Amino acid sequence: MARPKRLEAATGMKELMMRHFRAGWLAREEGRKVAFVTSGAPVEFLHAMDVVPVYPENHGAVCGVARAGGRLCQAAEERGYSRDLCSYWKIDWGARIRPEESPVGGLPRPDLLLCANNICRTVVKWYEGLSRFYRVPLLVLDLPFRHSEEVPAAREYVRGQFRNLPGELSRLTGRKWSEERFRESVGLSRKASALWQECLDANAARPAPFTAVDQFLMMGPIVTMRGTPEAVEFYRGLRDEIRDRVRGGEGAVERETVRLLWDNLPVWHQLRSVSDFLADRGTVLVGATYTHAWTERALESPSITESVADAYARVWLNMGLCHREKVIRRMAAFLSADGVIFHANRSCKPYSFGQGEVAARLHSGGVPCMLLDGDMADERDFAEGAWRTRLEAFIEQMGSRTDPGRVK
Numbered sequence: 001m002a003r004p005k006r007l008e009a010a011t012g013m014k015e016l017m018m019r020h021f022r023a024g025w026l027a028r029e030e031g032r033k034v035a036f037v038t039s040g041a042p043v044e045f046l047h048a049m050d051v052v053p054v055y056p057e058n059h060g061a062v063c064g065v066a067r068a069g070g071r072l073c074q075a076a077e078e079r080g081y082s083r084d085l086c087s088y089w090k091i092d093w094g095a096r097i098r099p100e101e102s103p104v105g106g107l108p109r110p111d112l113l114l115c116a117n118n119i120c121r122t123v124v125k126w127y128e129g130l131s132r133f134y135r136v137p138l139l140v141l142d143l144p145f146r147h148s149e150e151v152p153a154a155r156e157y158v159r160g161q162f163r164n165l166p167g168e169l170s171r172l173t174g175r176k177w178s179e180e181r182f183r184e185s186v187g188l189s190r191k192a193s194a195l196w197q198e199c200l201d202a203n204a205a206r207p208a209p210f211t212a213v214d215q216f217l218m219m220g221p222i223v224t225m226r227g228t229p230e231a232v233e234f235y236r237g238l239r240d241e242i243r244d245r246v247r248g249g250e251g252a253v254e255r256e257t258v259r260l261l262w263d264n265l266p267v268w269h270q271l272r273s274v275s276d277f278l279a280d281r282g283t284v285l286v287g288a289t290y291t292h293a294w295t296e297r298a299l300e301s302p303s304i305t306e307s308v309a310d311a312y313a314r315v316w317l318n319m320g321l322c323h324r325e326k327v328i329r330r331m332a333a334f335l336s337a338d339g340v341i342f343h344a345n346r347s348c349k350p351y352s353f354g355q356g357e358v359a360a361r362l363h364s365g366g367v368p369c370m371l372l373d374g375d376m377a378d379e380r381d382f383a384e385g386a387w388r389t390r391l392e393a394f395i396e397q398m399g400s401r402t403d404p405g406r407v408k
Contacts, residue, residue: 004211004252004279009238017220024108027052036110040119042312044227048182049169055224060088064268064377066103073378087347087378089126112172118143118318120350143313147320162309185227193297195235196222202242203286207251209242212285213275216266222294257282258398263289264343264351269379281395286335321354325361338398339368347375370394
């Protein structure tokens with residue numbers, strides 16, 4: 001079986017992420033404040049106040065990779081939570097019931113919660129529940145959904161909330177706001193995002209130097225360590241390693257023949273098996289909308305707070321279907337993708353909603369697409385046989401397009 005070539009940066013990434021999880025527990029011992037934060041929240045404000053961020057969503061992904069998601073989801077369901085809820089949510093609650101099932105021992109107790117609803121509206125109810133459970137304050141940033149063009153009143157509404165955030169954090173932590181540390185953290189976020197963008201853009205090369213499965217695994221620091229020197233250092237090293245591969249004509253997959261895009265979160269519990277299945281058929285995932293979403297960054301602006309507010313308001317999941325279609329078309333052209341796999345993720349309805357419509361539009365424009373049902377972190381909702389059969393057929397279709405002489 002052909003396996004994708006492993007990146008040396010993978011070893012450093014694992015160590016970096018373990019340090020991230022330990023940081024939350026160490027903060028409790030050192031008397032520092034800990035905040036649970038959603039992946040789309042402006043973590044730079046927390047860095048400015050020396051508050052240690054912890055990401056329950058990232059913990060859900062880690063549990064998914066370890067194939068502990070199903071057991072933890074079931075623990076939450078046994079307490080009355082619906083099977084249809086987000087698996088990250090259920091994993092988070094299940095880990096409080098059975099912390100021994102978590103590969104990192106669960107999460108520390110937070111002092112406060114920072115929630116932004118730009119990634120989905122589910123997180124608001126999730127964090128309201130956490131606030132009641134831990135009896136800690138909750139800050140919610142309400143970022144209106146953009147169906148098409150930005151409405152000036154909506155932009156000012158978001159900016160106003162961001163301008164108020166330093167005062168609220170000072171009130172809750174008892175600490176003085178540091179504008180200098182805030183600007184430093186925003187600058188580091190910009191650098192890390194730019195380096196991450198360079199890594200993703202490198203897959204325009206043939207053969208592609210790394211796969212979207214690599215990207216899913218390597219995106220941990222841009223999500224959980226955004227705004228830190230460690231993230232910048234990691235992505236600079238990853239960028240350099242990928243550049244070396246491009247210069248040497250080294251591809252992630254042997255005998256690359258088919259190039260595909262991926263939409264939605266990955267199937268964390270099947271990353272390796274899906275990656276090997278594709279590589280064995282000369283197929284490489286050259287990009288993903290999910291990893292691409294983390295390249296958004298604040299622009300240079302006299303008002304750094306307003307610039308940050310604008311950046312967090314335009315994340316992928318807060319944008320309409322027309323925007324998503326345009327981005328996928330642009331990615332497919334830039335990365336020379338032959339088709340798109342849409343993961344119809346039952347846990348992430350905001351991401352999955354409208355995929356059929358976007359796929360139909362792309363297909364009518366000459367971009368072949370397929371939808372696969374699954375779940376990002378709950379392995380109980382994965383039908384391996386059906387996935388393999390449908391992927392095999394789609395890859396064969398793509399192969400006949402890229403090589404007209406190939407027999408179906």
